Every structure is written in C-alpha cells, then in structure tokens.
Amino acid sequence: MPQGEAAVPVRMRRVAVVAPEEALRDSLVRIAEAGCVEIDLAGDGRPEVRGPAATRLQRLRAEPARPRLSEAPPDLDALEREGRADLLAGEAQVEERLGGAVRHGDVAALAGWCPRSEVGAVAARIAGTGAALVPLRSPRGVDPPTLLAGAAAATRPAPAVRRSFTPLVTTYGTVPYADLDPTMAAGVVYVVMFGLMFGDAGHGLLLVTVALLLRAGRPRRVAALRPLWPFVAGAGLAATLAGVAYGEFFGPTGVLPALWLTPLEEPVRLLAGAVGFGTVLLGLAYAAGIVNRWREGGPAAALYATTGIAGAALHLGLAVVAGSVWLGQAAYGVVGAVIAVAGLALAGPGLYAATAGGPGGAVQTGIQLFDAVVRIGSNAVSFARLAAFGLTHAALGAIVWDGTTALAGRGPVGVAAALVVFLAGNALAFSLEALVAGVQALRLEFYELFSRLFVGEGRPFRPWHLPVERGSAVAEPATPLESVRPDPARKERS
Template identity: 30%
Template sequence: MAILEMKRIDIVALLKDGKKIIELLQRRGVLEISKQEEKDGFTFIDTSPAIGQFEKQKQVADKALSIVMSLCNLKPPLSLYGRKELSVDEFKQRADKVDETLKWAYEIILLEKKVDTLQNEYNQLCVKKDLLSVWKGLDVPFLYKGTKTTKAFIGSLPEFYTEESLRYAINLGDENLDLFDIKIISQSKEQTCVFILCHNSLADTLYARLRNLGFSIPEHTFSEKPEDRIKDYEDQMQKILDEKNKAWEKLLSYGEIVDDLRFLSDYLSMKIEKYNALNNLAITKNTLMISGYITVDKVGPLVGELIKKFTVAIDVNNVSDEEDAPVALKNNLFAAPVEDITESYSLPGKGDVDPTPVMSFFYYLFFGMMLSDAGYGLLMVIACSIVLKFFRPEESLKRNIQKFLFCGLSTVFWGVMYGSWFGNIVNVVSKNFFEYEVGISPLWFDPVSKPLDLIIVSLILGFIHIVVGLGVKFYALWKNGDKLGALFDIGLWYVVFLGIILLLVGKLVLSIDALQSAGLIIALLGALGLVLTQGRSSPTIFGKILGGLGSLYSITGYFSDVLSYCRLMALGLVTGIIGNVINTIGSIAGGGVTGGITLALVFLFGHAINFSINALGAYVHCNRLQYVEFFSKFYDGGGRPFKPLKINTKFYKFKEEK
C-alpha cells in the first residue's frame, strides 16, 4: 500500500543564494514549503506588495490574451497535446521579452477600449444622420425665415399628407390659393416634413391652422442646409471608421504575439508562486532558512544537488506524529489511474492505509459489469489507446485516460460474458440483410433471460467486496498494533459470515443438514464472541453487555450493503436492453438500401446516447459503491494533499537540464 513516506527537511543557506535556491526548488517541484515559526533573531520577508503587483499584471496579460484570442478566432491549444515544452535557453529568450510583452498587453487593452469608443461615436452619428435624412430635400437652412414679403414655415406634421391633401386640410379658402406655396420635403405614414412659404398677410392664420394639425418646428439650429450637414456627418463617420479599422488591424496584428502573451501569463503565475513561497522563509542578516516536507524518494537527489550548487546546511528528519504532514500516494500502473477517485473522497489520514490498490481491481470490475457491452468497451479501448499513443496529454488527463482504458477492457470482458455487442446488432443485421439470423452467444449467460443468476452473481461480488474491505481494516489494525481489536472487531465477523455461508450453501445448494447445523453453530459462536467483546471499551458491565448486543445490529448494515450491489445487475441489464431496443427501432425499415441507411443512422445516434448515459451511470455508481459500501468499512480519510512548490503554468512547461 502506497502512501509515500514524508520527511521534514530544514535548509539553511546564504541569503544571497536565496532567489536561486527558490527557483531551483520550484523547478524540481518536490518540496512543500511550510511557514517558519516566529523565532528571535529571524525576520520575515513581506512580499505581498510585489505579489499584488504581479497579480495585477497577470490580469492584464490574461485579459489581453482573451481579447486577442477572440478577435483572431484562435482556439486554445488542444488539451490532448498537453503543455508545450520549452528548453532552458528558449525560456531565457522569452523571459527577456517579458517587459515588452507586458507593454503590448497594456496596448492591446487600450486599443480594444479605443475600438469600443469609436464604435460608440460612430453609432451616435449614425442616429443623428438618420434623424436628419428626412430633411435632405430642403434646400434652405432651418433658420430661413422668408423674404421681405413672405414668411417661411419649416416643420413636420404627424400624419401622411400629399400637397393636395395638405392644402385641403389647411383650408384657407379658394381666394387665397395663390398666396402660399407648399413643398413636401419627405413623407411617411408617421410624419410629413413640409416647407411652406406664404404671404405675410396670411402668416398668422396659416400658422394657427398648421398648429391645429400638430405642426412642430424641428430643433436643429445650425445654419447650413440639411444636405450639407448630412454630408458633414458622413465625412466624420468615414473618418471614425478609418480610425477604427486602423486600430482593429493593429489589434489583429497582435495575433502573432499570442504565444508571447501566453508565456507572459505563465511567467507571472510562476513569479506569484515563487513570491508566495518567499513569504514563508525566515531570514537573518546573511542567512535564510527554508523548511518543508518532501517525499522520501526525492530527498537524496535534492540534497545532493543543493549541496553541489550552494553553500547550505541541510537537516532531514522523520515526521513526528503530532505534525500535520501532507499525504502523497504512489501506485503502480494499474492502480495509479484511480488515485483521483480516492483523492476526491479524501486522502488517507493518520492510521489509514491507501485504499487505491485494492479498490482499483473492484473499480474496473464493477464499471465493466455495469456498462457491460463489448462494443462500447472496444470503442473505449480504441479511443484511449489512440490518445495515449499519438498524443501527449498532461499527467492528470493521461491517468484519466488510462483509467478508462482499463474500464474499457473490463467492459469488453463482461460484454463477451453476456454476449452483448452493441446490443444484439449481429442478430439484427444478419436477420434483416442476409435472411439468416446468427448471433454471438454469451460466453457465460444472457442476463435478460436469466436475471436471477445475475442478481446472485452481483450480490456475491458485493459480499466479496465488503469482506475485502473488512480485511483491509483487519490489516490496518494489525499493523498499528491493535491485534486484539483486529481479531475481535473483524475476525469474529468473519466467523459469523462463514457460518452464514455454510448455512446458506447447506440449505440451498447442497441440501446437507449437517452443513446447515454446523453453519448455524459457527454463526452463533461468532455472534456470541461479538456480544462478549464489542462492548469492551465501556467502563461498566452493563455498558459492556449493551455495547456487545448493539454491535449485532450492524448485521442489518452488512445486509443492506450487500443488497446495494444489485445495481450491478440493474445497470448492466439496462445497457443491454436499451441497446436492443435501438437496434429494433433501426430495423423497422427492413432490409435493402433504405433499411441499411435507416439502421446506420439510428445505430449511430441511438448507441451514442445509450453509451454516454450508461457510461455516466456506470461511473457514478461505481464511485458510489467504492465510497459508501467499501470505504465505510475501513477508511477514515482526512489527509492533507501534498502541494509542493512547483511550476504551475497553463501553456508551457520546462525541460530540465540534465
């Protein structure tokens, strides 16, 4: 079982080497730096102002990056390829350009703001121009009042008028017809813009009539003709547009430095991390002290390297029991992929063993049993193998893919056992297109026709799972020295289980009376043992008996835990039956070309959905079986994850010089 042993390490070094040492530690990524305790003679560096500044810069870099990405339609790099690797020289080259890039980042943000403002101005002018365009035909300024003997009225009426109908509406009588002139400038359903020139003698009457019709005088006060003003607006708009396009093009040209921006963002996050670490160091006038946790396998190389490169004094100690040391796991290729399942429950705390290795086998087994279709499993295996072979995913993604590779293999195994290949697609195709039904027969049994067998298999597997879980508890108690506890708490339950198994086998399978009674006696003896021992922590006799009797009650817990495994049967069944239903629906159009096309479409669509829903179901129920039924038997958790100072970047990683 693989919880890596932690060592506590204290490093005393010269202050002048401080930065270099921290950088080295960050590159190696093996040491979790803990905060130094306050001691006389030591001071601390307060790096928070610097960190604040870096964080601000990083925001700028990230914002500039997202602007450039969205403008130039750049996609983030495919995560399957992982981060790009930079050699030390490349890193130095790029690091020299960082200040320049930061300047660009600021400029990008300014440019984006500028484009925004210009666009706003443009829109405003557009609105103004539209408002004015109804007056385009007016060939005098708005301020025109008329000649010596005439008066001009320029304005709009809130209805549609032609010259005729307006004359009629104004209704000044036939004798005055020649004394005024109407020119319609523009007309629409909502308003009519008019220019009316009339003899001074008629002006007042006409104005009153017009007002009755809802005449209103526009508020434009400029002295040019509307047409000139519109032209003026258009010129301004063109100018703004040109300016905007220029800014836009410049922004687009920044698409080329997207790599630099990414580097900048990474560079700053490294700096932030580093300065955070500096916060934890204690310094004197000439020395500094670094303390932290390191996994035992990394002690040798790190100490060797530090001694070779710097003047340092190093002290490595075992972690004491009171310390809150972090936890790191290390497992083989088969178990490591499910470490994150353990992690997302809780890392092992004090006295816990790492459940990952034992869990991994059951995890793959149960996942396969619930998805249980060889076709789906094969797809998973192929897809995962392709990714692992041709791409370079980051470690965590790689492990996930490995996990699903093993899950896929198990799914193929159970699919072959149940004879399910994309449901019953072989039967359906052979029957519809070749008139002769063949099928792949199950290696073990067909779950749809023998569901009871499947329930029994599921419950037996569940029982084994729980017994193994108790076994791990036994191991942990024994290892930690509580041998009596192991024998009483776990061993006696084993006796009870053994008795019950003999009883059941004797009754249901072999029908041997002797076996039954032997089983009964063994179970009762185990139960008696439990009653006698389980209350042992209680101080009073009464408490001891009550605790002992109470412990027997947990048999119901074991019973319901075992029953919980019938989900293995139900989910497995659902995958197969829905797969068959999809194939049946697909074969509705019969044979021939149309039938083939229908089947192909329904097959692709239907099985894609069936696969995703059932894979999801298998995944979550598999987790649940591990967390609720398995872990509860022996596992407490509560460990703190190991978080070494390292290069936590998003886009680039760094090749180590050897």
C-alpha cells in the same frame, strides 16, 4: 519502486534545510524548482508579517498570475514597474518561508517533509549553495503527509496505469499514511464492475477506441484527459470481455455466442453471480481493513474493530449462513451462525469502549451491533445492481435490435430507417449506460468497499513547486532579509 513499497503510500522523511543566512534564498529556489519538498510554514498564531514582495504585489492589484521565481534575487521595484505579478507572487512565497525559518547566529533552518527516495537528490541539488538537507526524527504524534505512488513527484513520474487509477482514491479522500495504498486494486475492481454493467463487446471496443484517441491527444479539446487513457481502455476491455460472456455485440445481434449466460434469459443466475461477486469483494475489503487497523493501532484495534477481525468474522459467518440456505445444507448454517456470533462478541467490547459506559452505553452498543448486521446484508445485496444494470443494458440493446430487424424487412426505405434506428439507438444506449455504469461502480467502490478500508483521513503531501526563470534582469533585494522575520525572538532559537 520495490513491490512492497507499491502497496503503501510513498515513504516520507522528516528533513531540515540548513543554510547560511545569505544562501537560504538560493537553496529555497532550488528546492522550489525540484518540487518534491513540503516546507513547514509558520502557523503559531502570530500576526502575519507582510514582506516587501507581498506588499508590492498587493499594491500592483494585477490579475492573479501563476507564481514564478527568478533564479537570482530580483529588483522588486523593477518588477512592480514592469507589472511582473508572477515573479512578485513567487518572491512573496519565498518571503513566507523565510519568515518561518529558525535562526541561530548566521545559520537558518526550515523543517519539512520529503519522499525518502528523493532525499539524496535534493541534498545534492542544494549542496552547491552551501546548504544541507538534514534527516530528522519524525515528531511523535504527527503522521507524515500522504503521497500516493500514482501521484508521485515530477522528478519520478508514476507508471501511466497507476496514475490513471489514482483519482479513484483521491476523490474519496486522503489515504492515512499508515494505511495501505489501494490504488491498483481499486482501479481493477472498478473496471471489472463497470464491465459487468456495460457488458457489450461492440460498446466495449468503442470505449477502447476512445482510449486510443485520448492517448493520441485527440480531440485537442479534451487533451487534458490524456492521462486517463489506461483507465478508459481498461473499462472498455472489461466491457468487451463481459459482452463476449453475455453474447452481446451491439445488442443480441447473434454475432457472438453467449459463453456464460444470456442476461435476459437467466436474470436470477446473473443476480446470484453479482451478489456472490460482491460478497467476495467485501471479504477482501475486510482483509485490507484488518491490515489497516493493525498498522494504525496495533493488534487490539485490528481485533475488535467492526472494520477489522470482528467485522470480518461477522461477514464470513453471515455469508456461510446465506450459502447454507442457498444450498439447503443446515449444518453449514450452524457453523456460520457460530462464526457470526463470535464476530459480534468481539465487536461488542470495541463498540462499548467508545461509548460513555453504563446502561446507555450498552443500549448504544446493541444498536450498533444490529446496525452492523444489517449493513453487511444490505451491502452484499447492493451488489445486485451489477446484474440489474447489466440487464438494463441488455434490454436496451434488445429493443434497438428488435426495432432494427423489424424495419429492415420493409424495402429500401425500411433498410435506411433500420440503419438510423440502429446507429441512434446504440449511441443513446452507449452514452446513457456508460454514465450510469460509471456512477454505480463508483458508488459501490466508495460506500461498500472504501468504508471498510478507511476509518479516518490523512493529510495530503503538498510539495512546494514553482518554475524558475533564468536570464532576467536582477539586482540585490531592496530590503534586507530581516524584514520578513515574524519575530526577532526566533533568531536565537535552535
């Protein structure tokens, strides 16, 4: 994938599957096996027409089965007698799509979406049935569905690192098609924030070990988590580097010197560093927000939005004011105040335009501007939790190490007790702090950063994908295709 395309969702193409009536099912089977085309379903409010496969499936009353397709048209009565709910369920899905086809004479067509990079491969795949995949213009006012590169179709699996970071974004919501894809940046920021809160080289190396076990598929009970191993490894590496900076190795054992600071001895410096780091992250989030607003609504949307240029100017101005107070430079404070006022002046018209107007709208705009100022300040301060939980982790490590050293000088029994305290204490600190740091990093990412990137939500790309069974006993369908058409009036529609 070109570098530029990696920064946005997968580019989509509106397509139509056009085929002779008798070849439509065969082309749909090949499309379902490819698993990279989303086909539009009939949703025009007409009552549902149940096809013969769906009727037999309902009559069978079998346990839900994973749908499958037979390569050739199956004998539906034989499938019902054999209890093949999986193949009947697959045929029911084919009937649903056949029922939404537009027909003109002996030709039928279905519209849908396909990743632009896959159009050629899908067209070649269905050409053998006499069908064609025809590119169409995207309909006005309709955004294409969103597919992030880390969740790309099975025909082209995404790199392991991107794939492991994708759940961070999809858990929050579906990225609008016009917006940037923040997957890689979000993953890197998350593991860095996790590492700052979980800063212990020993515990970080344990996480790296866990990642290597996941990569090897061990233990088998958690083999489903194997795709997440790069994510866990990144978090462990970040925690290891933070532990080296803090001089922490299973607590303040003295194994490592502190390359930056000792958390419990310099908490104010650590807090200031965390807030400063958070301020920089917020600035980057505003930069991405400006790009997103521009792509969504053009220059005006980017200029006046509180998540666009107006909000970025307000954030920058307040950051300069705070920096001037910290440094004792009043001149910088004046410059920061001017920038902040300019941001408020830009945000005001945008907020007012979204109100009903009049005095009530002016009051509402004033409240929203005040809220914007408060939110920026509170969001920046919220990053102090990076230091707070880093201090908590260091404090737990210190308690465990103090208990260990106190018991170790009391003879053989004391040494044994010290070993138990060291192992159990570190196990407790590792488990508790890993959970807390993971949740807090996720909270910061979602509420402080993503809230500036996204103001809406897209629609996820849902390709139709079913496994195809070959070599099964088949026969001509017992009922003609006309039985699954929802409305005869659609036959002559072009």
